[in-house]
Amino acid sequence: MREALTRTDPEIARLIASEERRQAQKIRLIPSENYVSQAVLEATGTVLTNKYSEGYPGKRYYEGQQFIDAIESLAIERAKKLFSAEHANVQSYSGSPANLAVYLAFLKPGDTVMGMALPAGGHLTHGWSVSITGKFFKSVAYGVRKETGRVDFDEVRALAREHRPKLIWCGGTAIPRTIDFPAFAGIAKEVGAVLVADIAHIAGLVAGGAHPSPVGHAEVVTTTTHKTLRGPRGGMILCNAPHASAIDKAVFPGLQGGPHNHTTAAIAVALSEAATDPFRNYAAQVVANARALAEELTARGYDLVSGGTDNHLLLVDLTRQAIAGKPAAQALDRAGLVLNYNTVPFDPRKPFDPSGIRLGTPAVTSRGMKESEMRQIGRWLDEAIQAAKRNDPSTLDQILGAVGEMTRAFPAPGLDSIAP
Numbered sequence: 001m002r003e004a005l006t007r008t009d010p011e012i013a014r015l016i017a018s019e020e021r022r023q024a025q026k027i028r029l030i031p032s033e034n035y036v037s038q039a040v041l042e043a044t045g046t047v048l049t050n051k052y053s054e055g056y057p058g059k060r061y062y063e064g065q066q067f068i069d070a071i072e073s074l075a076i077e078r079a080k081k082l083f084s085a086e087h088a089n090v091q092s093y094s095g096s097p098a099n100l101a102v103y104l105a106f107l108k109p110g111d112t113v114m115g116m117a118l119p120a121g122g123h124l125t126h127g128w129s130v131s132i133t134g135k136f137f138k139s140v141a142y143g144v145r146k147e148t149g150r151v152d153f154d155e156v157r158a159l160a161r162e163h164r165p166k167l168i169w170c171g172g173t174a175i176p177r178t179i180d181f182p183a184f185a186g187i188a189k190e191v192g193a194v195l196v197a198d199i200a201h202i203a204g205l206v207a208g209g210a211h212p213s214p215v216g217h218a219e220v221v222t223t224t225t226h227k228t229l230r231g232p233r234g235g236m237i238l239c240n241a242p243h244a245s246a247i248d249k250a251v252f253p254g255l256q257g258g259p260h261n262h263t264t265a266a267i268a269v270a271l272s273e274a275a276t277d278p279f280r281n282y283a284a285q286v287v288a289n290a291r292a293l294a295e296e297l298t299a300r301g302y303d304l305v306s307g308g309t310d311n312h313l314l315l316v317d318l319t320r321q322a323i324a325g326k327p328a329a330q331a332l333d334r335a336g337l338v339l340n341y342n343t344v345p346f347d348p349r350k351p352f353d354p355s356g357i358r359l360g361t362p363a364v365t366s367r368g369m370k371e372s373e374m375r376q377i378g379r380w381l382d383e384a385i386q387a388a389k390r391n392d393p394s395t396l397d398q399i400l401g402a403v404g405e406m407t408r409a410f411p412a413p414g415l416d417s418i419a420p
């Protein structure tokens, strides 16, 4: 395997092999991560990385686009069809640049934008203070209700009427519930704002019919391609026809140079995979698995923000367990259960040492795991957190061993040839 790389740079080759083993042997519960198929991996690792293609299909600034144009056109057509969108731009380097392009398309520096607060589950690029989007624009943040953990539409409407944002973002990184796109659209319409739905986390669920689609409600939709959608790292912007040219100009030449053609090809492959019946089943199973995991954790006394989940993601407040998110996440990693610590809404602790953990089922579902495995994982999560509290590393190591056995029985896509 990878003979040339091993010869040229054995150090990097070894590190990649170690990462492959880590990905194969541990249980990946980070809700923004997934396993791409071997086909997507192959498309990514091709000579398409050698080609410059500034511009769009049929309108390039470099010659030699005979095959690149066909590849990007396929990606665009597949994106439009999969999401029933009028226009698609597949060139954004990732989710954050896709969002930045939307600002460039609709706003001038200093204009007002509204998005969900980061600690409530929003994304940095929705106007949070440390992001360029909070520094170059005037930003207003909405949150969630303390009692329900869900968006407070009375608050969203009141803030929108008061501040008259030009852009309203919905979507985020730690939202365990269905996003009510029509409710956001109604408010955006009332104040004359453009509604942007950032479906980075849930794009695969939307494509697979397991979450309502924002298309038809939000004029612009941004997404990553590498989370539930199970493509390569990248970004996409979907919009209705009147915004097509503003979006395309914002991505290039407004923000980026040449598109990453190897990524575009892999996006096209992922989009074709996402248009199949097995992918629809996958999306439904992601949600069913999250629900099973939520039930197991709730039965064991864990506090889930909003009381449960409608999608792929669970946000757990560990205050009742008397352990903070970071030491819990570190102990769980030792036990082979990889997730991230996370703020919970109204978190009294600091963002770098918050009260919660965030976990999700996209990756374990890609390995073919079902509800009974989720219940087992829920038991291990609880046992490992209890072990962390009494400083009992040997239990963590025992769980790691059991995790290794389970992962051997469910080989990960793209990694099924890795020796256990």
Ligand SMILES: *Cc1c(COP(=O)(O)O)cnc(C)c1O
Binding pocket: 032, 094, 095, 096, 097, 099, 122, 123, 125, 171, 172, 173, 198, 199, 200, 201, 224, 234
């Ligand atoms: C992941 C994410 C992004 C950013 O994507 P990157 O590819 O990491 O830049 C943007 N918005 C939301 C809601 C996300 O979850």
